[in-house]
Amino acid sequence: MDIIQAIIMGMVQGLTEFLPVSSSAHLVIAPELLGTQSSLAFDTLLHVGTLVAVIGYFWKDITSMIKSFVSSLLDIPQGKFKEGMAEDPYKRLAWLVVVGTIPAGLMGVLLKSEFEALFNSVTIVGFFLLVTGVILWGSEWIAKRNIDKKGKDVKEVSFTNSLVIGVFQGLAIAPGISRSGSTIAAGLFSGLERKLAARYSFLLSIPAILGAALIQAKDIVSFDANTEVMIAGFLSAVIFSYLAVKFMMGYIQKHSLNIFAIYCWIVGALTIIISMVWV
Numbered sequence: 001m002d003i004i005q006a007i008i009m010g011m012v013q014g015l016t017e018f019l020p021v022s023s024s025a026h027l028v029i030a031p032e033l034l035g036t037q038s039s040l041a042f043d044t045l046l047h048v049g050t051l052v053a054v055i056g057y058f059w060k061d062i063t064s065m066i067k068s069f070v071s072s073l074l075d076i077p078q079g080k081f082k083e084g085m086a087e088d089p090y091k092r093l094a095w096l097v098v099v100g101t102i103p104a105g106l107m108g109v110l111l112k113s114e115f116e117a118l119f120n121s122v123t124i125v126g127f128f129l130l131v132t133g134v135i136l137w138g139s140e141w142i143a144k145r146n147i148d149k150k151g152k153d154v155k156e157v158s159f160t161n162s163l164v165i166g167v168f169q170g171l172a173i174a175p176g177i178s179r180s181g182s183t184i185a186a187g188l189f190s191g192l193e194r195k196l197a198a199r200y201s202f203l204l205s206i207p208a209i210l211g212a213a214l215i216q217a218k219d220i221v222s223f224d225a226n227t228e229v230m231i232a233g234f235l236s237a238v239i240f241s242y243l244a245v246k247f248m249m250g251y252i253q254k255h256s257l258n259i260f261a262i263y264c265w266i267v268g269a270l271t272i273i274i275s276m277v278w279v
Contacts, residue, residue, distance in 0.1 A: 001036045006229045008034060010236025013046035014053070017237075018202065018244035020181025020260045021267070022132055023050075025125045028175055029271060032122070044213055045230060049237025051209040054202050057245045061093075061203065069094035089154040096200065099159050100166035101207045107170035108211070122275040128176025129268030135168075136178075136261035139185035143194075151193030157200075161190040169204060176268070179205060181260065184252070198252040202245055 001009075012030045016023040027043050055062060068090035075084040085092050152161075168186035172179035180201050187197030 001042075001229055003226075003229055003232045005034050005036050006233035007236045009042075010046055010049060010233040010238075011240045013043070014050060014237045014240025014242075015244045016178075017047070017050040017205075017241055018054070018180050018248055020132070020136055020178045020184060020248075020257060021264055022129060022172075022176050022178035022181070023047075024172075024175040024177075024179075025129050025267075025271075028122060028125050029267075042230075042233065046233055046237040047209050048213050049234045050241040051206065051213065053238045053241030054205060054209075054245055057242055058199075058203060061090075061199075062206075064090045065094040065097070065203075069098075086155065092157070093154050093200075093203070096154075096157055096159065096162040097203050097207065100162035100169070100200075100204050103163060103166035104170035104173070104208055105211065107167075108173055123272055125176040126268045126271030126275060128174055129264045129271065132176060132178045132181050133261040133264035133268065135185045136181050136257045136264065139188040140256050140258050140261075143188045146191065151196065152191050153193060153196065157190070157192060157196075161187075161192070162200075164190055165200070165204065169208060178264070179208070180248070181257070181264075184257070194252050195249065198248055202248075 009027070009030060012026045013023050016026045027046070068088050071088070072081060072084050072091040072095065075081045085095065165183050165186040168182040169179055171177055172182045180198075183201035183204055184197050187200055188194070192200065
């Protein structure tokens with residue numbers, strides 16, 4: 001892999017991690033189109049770049065959540081935990097992220113080998129892209145039916161809601177199921193206000209990406225690649241991830257996800273057709 005290919009791979013990862021079109025699918029497809037080879041370690045390095053970007057974008061939220069989370073722990077011995085959760089939205093948001101992370105963590109540990117096996121089939125990637133399209137389209141269909149209802153704010157989101165969204169994040173370990181798309185869609189299914197659905201999805205990605213990076217830390221360190229290539233891919237992922245997050249936070253408030261559903265259907269169908277022709 002040369003520097004230009006690394007930059008393109010970083011751009012693909014950065015944009016598709018937070019646009020609801022599945023970064024894992026594109027990281028399987030992109031090397032085929034570029035005529036190069038990637039690796040789980042390099043893909044994880046690109047994911048670290050997206051982690052840096054999302055932390056940078058939500059830095060104020062994250063610092064407030066950490067402070068409030070520690071404060072909520074101190075509320076427990078004083079018997080003020082529920083009261084604190086009701087009064088401070090950052091306390092509730094912090095715990096919603098914690099609870100929402102549990103399903104993906106369990107699924108990643110218990111079904112790791114099953115999910116990894118799916119990456120070996122481009123046809124399966126195409127199929128799951130079709131599924132992502134259905135999820136996105138279905139979420140908008142439900143959102144339109146509830147158009148007269150005010151979306152839930154942070155204080156109205158239940159832990160059951162966060163668990164449901166967390167399950168969708170867990171399913172997105174499969175290549176072709178968009179993590180951001182499935183969690184935003186699950187947020188809309190659960191009645192969250194549109195901007196909050198995206199915000200919660202992106203905050204929920206932080207522990208998920210961090211956990212994957214820690215698991216693959218040894219592979220990243222031992223990854224046999226030119227240093228310039230690694231830096232180029234990493235910086236590209238950071239830049240394009242930040243732009244994607246910024247775009248989605250504005251886009252989701254006034255626009256439908258259906259355009260991304262159509263994109264997933266087109267790319268998914270083409271992927272399946274091409275994989276069959278090449279075989």
